[in-house]
Amino acid sequence: MGHIKEPRGVDFIIKSEPLTEKEQAAISEFIKNYKMKHTKKKIISSKKSTVSVRKRTVASK
Numbered sequence: 483m484g485h486i487k488e489p490r491g492v493d494f495i496i497k498s499e500p501l502t503e504k505e506q507a508a509i510s511e512f513i514k515n516y517k518m519k520h521t522k523k524k525i526i527s528s529k530k531s532t533v534s535v536r537k538r539t540v541a542s543k
Contacts, residue, residue, distance in 0.1 A: 488494055501509070
């Protein structure tokens with residue numbers, strides 16, 4: 483995408499209409515669903531790994 487320069491003496495003013503409550507709710511729902519699908523979930527294991535003296539083995543999860 484290129485940069486568009488304003489011509490001299492011309493100001494571009496962009497003002498959007500405020501969102502309705504229905505539109506705000508739809509956008510919030512979309513963001514919530516997107517985050518649920520695209521975030522990696524961290525799994526914390528409650529088991530501790532064990533190491534024996536003779537042979538190093540890690541307990542399976």
